[in-house]
Amino acid sequence: MSETASYLYAIAAPVGDDVLDGLRGVADEPVRVVRHRDLVAVVGTVDVSAGGAFGEEALARNLDDLGWLKAAAQAHHGVVDGVARAVPAAPLRLATIVADDDGVRERLDRWHDGFRRALDEVAGRAEWSVKVYAPEVSPPDTDAEPARAPGTPGTGAAYLIRRKAAATARDDAFARATAVAGQVHEELTRYAVDARRLAVQDQRLTGHDTPMSLNGAYLVPVDGADTFAAVVESLRERHEDCRFQLAGPWPAYSFVTVEEP
Amino acid sequence: MTVAPAARPEGVQIALVDLLDRLLGAGVVVSGDITISLAGVDLVEVRLRALIRSIRAEEAR
Numbered sequence: 230m231s232e233t234a235s236y237l238y239a240i241a242a243p244v245g246d247d248v249l250d251g252l253r254g255v256a257d258e259p260v261r262v263v264r265h266r267d268l269v270a271v272v273g274t275v276d277v278s279a280g281g282a283f284g285e286e287a288l289a290r291n292l293d294d295l296g297w298l299k300a301a302a303q304a305h306h307g308v309v310d311g312v313a314r315a316v317p318a319a320p321l322r323l324a325t326i327v328a329d330d331d332g333v334r335e336r337l338d339r340w341h342d343g344f345r346r347a348l349d350e351v352a353g354r355a356e357w358s359v360k361v362y363a364p365e366v367s368p369p370d371t372d373a374e375p376a377r378a379p380g381t382p383g384t385g386a387a388y389l390i391r392r393k394a395a396a397t398a399r400d401d402a403f404a405r406a407t408a409v410a411g412q413v414h415e416e417l418t419r420y421a422v423d424a425r426r427l428a429v430q431d432q433r434l435t436g437h438d439t440p441m442s443l444n445g446a447y448l449v450p451v452d453g454a455d456t457f458a459a460v461v462e463s464l465r466e467r468h469e470d471c472r473f474q475l476a477g478p479w480p481a482y483s484f485v486t487v488e489e490p
Numbered sequence: 491m492t493v494a495p496a497a498r499p500e501g502v503q504i505a506l507v508d509l510l511d512r513l514l515g516a517g518v519v520v521s522g523d524i525t526i527s528l529a530g531v532d533l534v535e536v537r538l539r540a541l542i543r544s545i546r547a548e549e550a551r
Contacts, residue, residue: 298510299506302506302509302510302513303506303509305513306504306509306513320512320513322513322514323513323514358508427511428511430507430511434507435507444511476504476505476508479504479512482512482513483512
């Protein structure tokens with residue numbers, strides 16, 4: 230026997246079936262809305278029985294499965310993004326699951342005013358990401374030191390000096406990138422309705438050669454996107470030794486927070 | 491049996507690292523009946539980071 234529950238993607242302004250019809254959720258299920266007053270919750274029905282992918286134990290296990298997590302995150306984003314392109318939408322975190330639609334309505338009622346404010350905040354706006362990475366440090370010039378035969382006194386010392394010089398150069402590059410990050414964030418904040426500095430991502434996760442110094446999120450009006458991109462471009466030119474990354478527009482993931490009443 | 495969610499055919503690409511940053515750490519919090527409170531649970535985050543590292547390794551191949 231299968232037991233089902235309602236998986237929540239977003240709280241939104243009422244949205245048409247034409248938008249929902251093209252969307253598939255984390256279990257490849259069709260998505261629908263649960264309406265309460267002037268808000269809807271965009272939900273899908275998922276299997277939470279012991280053998281289902283979203284049962285409590287199975288879910289914990291699945292979240293540890295790279296392929297599953299990746300597909301689920303992308304499917305979740307697909308629904309949120311599809312809805313957010315059509316109507317103001319407040320994204321929910323991955324794997325927010327409520328027993329049934331009555332539970333969904335109960336939450337819509339309890340948090341109505343907070344959701345309403347959140348939707349007003351994101352209406353007509355989208356999130357952009359701007360990242361700054363430290364400059365590349367050129368490898369120490371190995372020709373600077375005359376070649377010596379291995380084992381000759383002095384080789385080890387020269388190696389250590391070169392290593393120390395390289396480490397100092399990396400520190401200087403990161404200090405420079407940190408200063409640039411502050412300036413860039415300050416400048417971009419003037420072109421955004423809201424701005425946040427997220428924790429910089431670990432270099433092992435970004436796959437970049439140099440560390441990240443800015444992981445900025447910016448809430449930008451839809452009609453201000455071109456200007457915002459142009460400002461990023463001018464900052465890139467001004468700080469051409471650092472590497473810049475602009476991405477978006479995305480649903481306003483970083484700008485919707487609803488306090489528990 | 492786990493059915494892998496279908497890949498999204500269109501839309502703006504978002505790197506998995508960026509997506510997880512946001513889906514796990516931000517967004518509205520509505521407590522669900524099933525307690526998978528990912529955010530703020532360090533252990534989960536650590537596991538995710540290990541996972542993401544393996545994604546990177548996979549993509550690099």
